[in-house]
Amino acid sequence: MDFFGFLNDSVTPCHTVKSLHEAFGRAGFKSVGIDDVSKMAPGESFFVERGSALVAVRMPKKNGAESRFKLALAHVDFPALKVAPNPDKNAAGVQKLHTEVYGSPLYTSWLDRDLGYAGILAVKKEGSIVAKPFRGKKLFRIPQLAVHLNRGVNQDGLKVNPQTDFDVLWKAAGCGSQNFRDALAQELAPGEELLDFDVQFFDAQPANAGGMNDEWVYSGRIDNLTSCHAIAEALIATEACEKDFAVAAFFNNEEVGSLSRTGAGGNFLKAVLESIPLPSNLSAALSDSFALSIDVAHATHPNSPEKHEPNHAPVLGGGVVLKTNSQNRYAGDVLGSARLRDLCARAEVPLQDFVMRNDMACGSTVGPTVSAMLGIPTVDIGEPILSMHSIREMMAIKDHESMIRLVSAFFC
Ligand SMILES: [Zn+2]
DSSP states (O other): OOHHHHHHHOOSHHHHHHHHHHHHHHTTOEEOOGGGGGGOOTTOEEEEEOSSOEEEEEOOSSOOTTOOEEEEEEEOOOOEEEEEEEEEEEETTEEEEEEEEESOOOGGGGTTOOEEEEEEEEEEETTEEEEEEEEOOOOBBOOOOOGGGSTTHHHHOOOOOTTTSOOEEEEETTSSSOOHHHHHHTTSOTTEEEEEEEEEEEEOSOOEEESTTSOEEEETTHHHHHHHHHHHHHHHHSOOOSSOEEEEEEESOGGGTSOSTTSTTSSHHHHHHHHSOOSSOHHHHHHTSEEEEEOOEEOOOTTOGGGSOTTSOOOTTSOEEEEOOTTSSSOOOHHHHHHHHHHHHHHTOOEEEEOOOTTSOOOOOSHHHHHHHHTOOEEEEEOEEESTTSSSEEEEHHHHHHHHHHHHHHHO
């Protein structure tokens, strides 16, 4: 699956899952409902979807009492501005759209960017209500105030009030009488009626290679599309194991705490695993299995190296990062870390250690949630990136190759 194409196509959680659906479908994985999981035979590969979440499984050739699970986890969502239910506003000759902040974007990065819009249209068709993925073709913007009207901004920094400063300029007022909902309705086919929408803005600039040797990638949504891509690539390239299940789980809503029916705090993954025919006890098998929770890590910023703990300061291009945290913000324990170090050595993947400075708050991932819920030993790892949660982030292509090699070695 082309990495840049994946970054460019996956502009909302729903579109990420659509990209994954297509990639697994092309690779011969069967798209099944959860009811059909129990009918899957040894050696078969399948995936199940629940809204904007997806679980893909390669069954082992022999499904026996010794079968264990190799689980790779990632999230499909990213910080964004979502169009509010009643978004239309007018000001200074412009019709604009009120947005709600999703997750924790780096606010200033959303200004003066070309924004696309996409999401899900909830449509009534022949009596039933269906979700229709949608991606608009137009571009929009949230302009910054000119420096002349915001004297001191270069000295004091730009302060963004997300209530008043995140209305997106949509069209010239009086240029047609449409409101936002009417405009979306034009996307429908005959016989379809728009009942609701879930639409968000995204960075419309395509992913680019950068650096003198094209060693870097500049793109929106690197957190966490890079992990989704690495996991999908590895699982697709892996043959069915002799006795172990290779499982990839892609969750929504990590950026807002994971507690939803499509998030890691929901029962989706557990429901899929419980549906797999297993001759042994699932909990016992899981407690003797292993999961990689894969999410991006903070690379050391070359202009601000003091923001990292000096002995635990991963660098761009330095390899996969093992993230540990004494407050359990990341999943893991000493045996999990040891197992990962061993795996990296065997796969010839360079490994860097990250711990957060004690005087700074640490982020989290889906790792602790899934590990606690399933009782599966788990470690948190990721590719180092810069500008995390900016509308455009930056990573090293070498680290992505390392991650794909590591997850491939893990699965087989
Ligand atoms: Zn993330």
